[in-house]
Amino acid sequence: xxxxxxxxxxxxxxxxxxxxxxxxxxxxxxxxxxxxxxxxxxxxxxxxxxxxxxxxxxxxxxxxxxxxxxxxxxxxxxxxxxxxxxxxxxxxxxxxxxxxxxxxxxxxxxxxxxxxxxxxxxxxxxxxxxxxxxxxxxxxxxxxxxxxxxxxxxxxxxxxxxxxxxxxxxxxxxxxxxxxxxxxxxxxxxxxxxxxxxxxxxxxxxxxxxxxxxxxxxxxxxxxxxxxxxxxxxxxxxxxxxxxxxxxxxxxxxxxxxxxxxxxxxxxxxxxxxxxxxxxxxxxxxxxxxxxxxxxxxxxxxxxxxxxxxxxxxxxxxxxxxxxxxxxxxxxxxxxxxxxxxxxxx
Numbered sequence: 001x002x003x004x005x006x007x008x009x010x011x012x013x014x015x016x017x018x019x020x021x022x023x024x025x026x027x028x029x030x031x032x033x034x035x036x037x038x039x040x041x042x043x044x045x046x047x048x049x050x051x052x053x054x055x056x057x058x059x060x061x062x063x064x065x066x067x068x069x070x071x072x073x074x075x076x077x078x079x080x081x082x083x084x085x086x087x088x089x090x091x092x093x094x095x096x097x098x099x100x101x102x103x104x105x106x107x108x109x110x111x112x113x114x115x116x117x118x119x120x121x122x123x124x125x126x127x128x129x130x131x132x133x134x135x136x137x138x139x140x141x142x143x144x145x146x147x148x149x150x151x152x153x154x155x156x157x158x159x160x161x162x163x164x165x166x167x168x169x170x171x172x173x174x175x176x177x178x179x180x181x182x183x184x185x186x187x188x189x190x191x192x193x194x195x196x197x198x199x200x201x202x203x204x205x206x207x208x209x210x211x212x213x214x215x216x217x218x219x220x221x222x223x224x225x226x227x228x229x230x231x232x233x234x235x236x237x238x239x240x241x242x243x244x245x246x247x248x249x250x251x252x253x254x255x256x257x258x259x260x261x262x263x264x265x266x267x268x269x270x271x272x273x274x275x276x277x278x279x280x281x282x283x284x285x286x287x288x289x290x291x292x293x294x295x296x297x298x299x300x301x302x303x304x305x306x307x308x309x310x311x312x313x314x315x316x317x318x319x320x321x322x323x324x325x326x327x328x329x330x331x332x333x334x335x336x337x338x339x340x341x342x343x344x345x346x
Contacts, residue, residue: 087253089218090179093196093203093211097187100285101151101177103129106255108247111136111146112262113277113289116238121146127259133243134158137282139168145261145281151254153247156182156195163202172205177210180248184216186313214246222249229313242305248314257322264281265330266311269293 090099093117109115111134124130124146131151132138135158138147152169154162159180162169180187186195196213203211214222222241226234234241245261251258262281268274270289278288293307315332317323325331 050187061339078110089215089221090212091215093199093213094207097175099212101254103150103255105129105257106131106145106251106259108251108258108260110244110262111280112258113279113281114264114327115144118144120144120327124148124261124309129255132334133247135165136159137165137168141281142222151177151179153250154178155243156180156186159195159198169211173209175210176213177215179212179250181219187213187216209315222246225249229316230309238304239306240307240312244305245310252317252321260323260325261327263314263325264328266308266315269308306310329344
């Protein structure tokens with residue numbers, strides 16, 4: 001018993017020390033650490049320009065049968081499918097092996113306040129795989145968001161909150177796969193990557209966790225995907241990809257069918273009569289969702305996400321792939337035959 005108590009105390013102390021070091025680190029990172037995407041400066045831009053397009057491994061495509069496809073020119077699938085189900089670019093922190101995972105059906109649960117009082121929890125938990133983002137909790141919200149978590153996609157800037165809530169999000173994970181993303185300078189594996197080093201320590205202390213990170217090459221691929229779908233360079237347009245962007249893109253690789261809960265259509269906030277909901281369902285006194293979306297979409301300096309632009313991309317993907325939106329329930333309208341690329345909205 002004393003040995004177990006000493007071991008438990010050591011684990012708790014190690015995690016607390018790691019959490020403290022992360023808090024100090026993020027205090028020094030400043031605004032550059034709070035946004036999304038890679039921030040490697042001129043070197044990163046050169047690498048992106050010089051990057052050779054290579055196929056990325058993925059799962060069975062979500063492509064609809066010919067008879068069900070819209071008559072418009074559909075976007076090519078972002079991640080070509082391979083039969084082996086290996087998801088290249090998602091690297092295990094412990095053994096550096098790629099993620100091997102596939103789901104026939106997925107519930108992608110957002111963190112939106114639209115999920116409050118939705119009573120969608122039972123339906124979500126009945127789905128084969130449930131995908132969540134960052135530190136969005138289930139305890140106390142199960143009736144609306146469900147309790148099951150198969151995959152959690154986490155931004156580098158959310159690690160300290162994950163550790164703070166480790167009893168729910170880590171210790172009780174029961175086989176959950178964690179995918180962490182962040183700027184390549186913090187994820188490098190040569191001993192100088194601060195985030196990677198802490199992830200490795202966390203996984204050594206809690207070896208039962210399935211912890212993965214997104215490789216630098218894959219991060220560049222996500223940048224290219226944004227440019228391909230919007231016609232805009234992420235860095236030049238002062239854009240930081242959101243965790244929602246990474247999560248939806250990963251879901252396209254992982255899942256044959258995707259049900260998205262709590263994501264509004266891209267024009268939702270234009271309606272002056274739209275209902276006001278909190279940006280996060282677990283922060284009822286936090287900022288209004290549409291206020292957050294609009295301020296980020298119009299932002300030109302600092303760490304901004306293009307939430308509305310990203311949703312236009314997701315809307316377009318849903319015209320080709322097996323993606324459905326609930327709470328609120330909506331379906332993309334068909335586009336004219338010759339439709340233009342999605343444009344950033346400022």
